[in-house]
Amino acid sequence: MRKKPGGVLGIVAVTAALALSLSGCRGDSGGQGGGGSASSPGITDSAITLGITTPLSGATAGPGKCTVAGVSAYFGAANAAGGVKFGDGKTRTVNIKSYDDAYDPQKSLANFQQMVSDNVFAATAGLGTPTNRAFRDAAISQKVPQVLVMTGDPLFSDRKQSPWQLGFVPIYQNEGGAFGKLLAKSGAQHKVAILSQNDDYGKGYVAGFKEAIQGASNISVVGEQTYEATDTSVDAQLTQLASSGADVFFNAMSITPLTIAALQKAQQIGWKPSWFLPSNTSSPTAILEPGGAAAYPGIYSVSFAKAPQSPAFAKDPDVVKFLDELKKYGNYPDMPAFPHCMWSYMVGATLEKAFQNMKEPTRDSFMTALRDIKDLKAPLMLEGTSVNTTVDGQPAVSSVVVQKYNGKGYATAENFG
Template sequence: MFRWIVAGFFAAWPFAASGDPLLRSSDATIRVGNLMPYTGQLAAFGAIGRAEAAYFRMLNERGGINGRTVEFISYDDSSDPLQAVDLTRNLVEAENALFVFGSFGTPSNLAVRKYLNEKRIPQLFVASGDDQWANPKDFPWTMGWPPAFRTEGRIFANYIQAYYPEKKIGVLWQNDEFGRDLFRGMQEGLGDAARMIVADTAFDATDRSLGAQLDLLHKSGVEILVFDGAPAMAAQVIRRLGESGWHPVLILDNAAASIANALRPGGLENAIGVISTAFLKDGSDPAWKDDVAMKEYLAFMDRYYPEGDKEDSYAVFGYAVAETLAQVLRQCGDDFSRENVMQQAQSLKNFRSSVTLPGIAITTSPSDFRPVKEMRLVQFDGRSWQPIGQLFDNAFTGPGGASGTTGNAR
């Protein structure tokens, strides 16, 4: 079992006695619990947790939060919901975590949501775009962080209608909540034009090959292939298409658009022209070479996460969401009760992470539990992701314009 604690220079972590670990003014630490898939099929996403650990290490070296260090206690659940239940209980009942932060994936977070809400323990900034993290009425202690999967599906639908209104669409989707949400959003976005979808086929995250599914889509005459799944499978699709005579327009979900974990393994030359979405800056994009914030991020990677890949979008994700949590904790002042942590999480006003795209501001409220709402379409040019249009949430009006824009993306 992977266990990772970040607590300052000497890795000292005094645990409180059993009971409700509400921080008092004499406490020197803020205990933060986390689950990540450091092993297993989705291990690529473990870079999120490693970047978060590195961020809190940097933060502690700089004095911590309001005079307190952050203890980041991260367990490996291999994206197994059964493990997630046991490990979350251990984080709360044995490790005395004040709250759970940034845990990855839909199934694992759903498995522990009821437990955390019944105990009134914040389940903050879940690393999943499922709509279920934005339900403050029924689950007031659970909040997501990235844009919704359904929003991304609607973005793809509107883009296709604007640029390829007569093309046949095929959808290759992961058979879980993640895959279903994006596919549902795409169908909603297409509306009556959903007839453009001539074939769709699902796969399990444990499948070793997608050959049969791709052959089915090819035989169906698909001209636009929308892939919704994990990066390892995306790499397989990119490579297979590059080696075949079938070259549909390929659209990847944001989670599968990592240069480090999908495009490079699939062959960068094969990925030229691929479409996706983005809400974070791309560490490989020369457009950010003079950006102060990205210089700071790259310096952070060199010093605190040197084994990480600077082109790994999951590392950028971890850095950005850790910045957001740091803001919440600063707003807590000297009151680190669970109630106040949750109150501050729903009181963010135009907070801007240094590595989200310009124009994206995070605002939350007691009725708005979706911190990051905007994305933009991007296309891979063989080296980095280049923008298509401007920032928008779910509507695209056609070549050269967007509705729902929040300002220029760059």
């Protein structure tokens, strides 16, 4: 016998329908996506919003602006072509919101809190170890992805300690180790002086370098000094290190003005060793030329990106396309002075790959897809490098090529000297 609508079955049906309706809205500021799964904040059926907190003012504004320009260029072009097709079958435009932290950790944390208020899906590409660390705990607590950020801090690539994080650039130890291996392989006797930033950045570079030269009888460290990231001069440290007689200077420095001043000061006091500079402070036009780098027997750094300034890549299809899109969509009309423009463009390609593979419009699905990218040859990558996010403890890019400054750009350094 059929029950009347007001009976028990009718009540159950209405309750179930209400529950389904509420579950479709709960925690979803962006609508409902594929497969009936509730979307995470910051994503709808037609768009996704990403946030970047990075220095857009202050001493590190140059590379900071590049982190926004490169991602904006990549997705500006993708949006103009119709958008990005996601793994759930929806095609979405990718919107970028940028926030200035002036390389100040407190501002960075405030910016993250603003991102949450602005319903940003994920934070990405921002520059700096202290600034990214400032909101790491908050991002973990609120389960907001903080990924492909511009820091070599290994903590960001440790899945257990940082489940919602992933670094993009090689960890500091990888860069320092690459140079140490090249130096040890030379076979010649070398005395090394070290100046490093007194934080995890500097310590990571030095640790990687020392591990690589361990057991190399031809390499000796004859002097070590540190400086604070807030210092305005390292003249005293350079004078002390010059007296060591070192013919190689390992300068683990992240501050652009200090790097230029150090190059100039060493010349003034008559100390002209070969230099190693980190990838983020080795720009030919922004640092080496004003610093008078041509006065030294060799300036070495590491890279994984094609440099548009280099004659070797002037007509490279990747570089031509990148420069065009950087101007059109990245609001960056000049030749990039910092590698961060290229790095963040690669971040765009890596994010797109993750978007294409995420099956649901959720942060969980995104992180799963992001951590399953292997051997991606992103645009602008040098031969021998690739994006691989599958190795715990390593960032998206862990392979680097040691290069030597040739007066205009960099060329691969097969040997030291």
